[in-house]
Amino acid sequence: MMWLYTFLVLIAQVVVRVLGLFNPKLKAFIQGRDQLKNELKSVSKNERWIWFHAASLGEFEQGLPIMQAIKNKYPDYRLVVTFFSPSGYQIRKNHPLPDAVHYLPWDTPWDVRRFLNTYQPEMAFLVKYEFWPNLLDSLYARQIPTFLVSGLFRPSQAFFKWYGGFFRKRLRTFTQFFVQTPASEQLLRNIGIQNVRCSGDTRYDRVQATVDRFEPFEGFEAFTQGNRVLVAGSCWPPEEALMFRFIEEHKPNLKWIIAPHRLDAASLNTLEAAMPKPCVRFSKRGQANLHEAKSILVDTMGYLSRLYAYGNMAIVGGGYGTAGLHNILEPAAFGLPVIIGPNHQKFPEAAALIEAGGCFEAPDYEAFAASLNRWVSNEALCQQDGMNSRNFIINHQGATAKVMTYLEFFLTQITH
Incomplete structure (x- = not known):
């Protein structure tokens, strides 16, 4: 049986190499493994x-x-x-x-x-x-x-x-x-x-370490000062469509930090055009007036977990598709209540946080808008739901x- 499995791996190598001619991610997948042989030659044998x-x-x-x-x-x-x-x-x-x-x-x-x-x-x-x-x-x-x-x-x-x-x-x-x-x-x-x-789950320890060792972004207080902020993390087009419809219909008194999953130029340009204005790209925050900005488009990877510290509520992507729900523990660690889509069955932390009162499933726009309106119209309720999130993280260390x-x-x- 093992010989058959190994044979299938070899077939997969050929297929992936061919597909890599047309797909940059698969091309990186192949090149990384081709380079591994040379990388191993420089490894110290005395460690x-x-x-x-x-x-x-x-x-x-x-x-x-x-x-x-x-x-x-x-x-x-x-x-x-x-x-x-x-x-x-x-x-x-x-x-x-x-x-x-x-x-x-x-x-x-x-x-x-x-x-x-x-x-x-x-x-x-x-x-x-x-x-x-x-x-x-x-x-x-x-x-x-x-x-x-x-x-x-x-x-x-x-x-x-x-x-x-x-x-x-x-x-x-x-x-x-x-x-x-x-x-x-x-x-x-x-x-x-x-x-x-x-x-x-060691992720509970990991997100708590992010809180404990939090390093603020210089000048970000100017963006948040006197304002309530929604952070949308790892969002896909379904979450983006729900957010922009909500903004159009309800015109909430919020500022927005939106970190999309897709960071290609075309997707970023489309998203930026739809975001509340003035909109500042995260990579250019040092050259912008953050106090006047209504939204920030996060166009760089690796910063989202810290950006939740500046929010009052969160939307986490992946729950409306099949790619998988993204990390809901990161916003919960900073005491943010979270909205997600209905596809979270493979992620037990989602059901647990829903039961704890810190996360809310929105299967459609009506449920999505109702959850957001609860927090926008009642700051004390938003804070209580956020405290539920925070206590959930503390209790799972x-x-x-x-x-x-x-x-x-x-x-x-x-x-x-």
């Missing part, structure tokens, strides 16, 4: 390495609290981080915490072997749901302790189907699972996986500490 793998930016943020804790507790180790997607790699390749950042090698025995021979990691951490069969088998064969952190499982996954034997076998290669929810823990136990702990407690015990056991 002790721990490997973290994240699919993309969101998973990197999930793994970051554990990376930081390991760096603090075990400074002799160096950290290598790999990404599956170009978006995660491009944004975080120069992050100061990891000592090395690469694309994940192709999941073939020889590509994985080259990577492991180079780094010889003493431990490997995979974040949320990364299961690469050749990679996992190679880690297991080399007896490298392998951990899944902030894992999330659903009954619809192949592991839990009658035809999922090949995939279930890969789960046996993990040393320990740290999962987000009791439901995920029970799913694993039902198929005989007992080395699992429900530790929670501690996943990183649980992982580190186990890890300290584990390292003590294997070194004695």
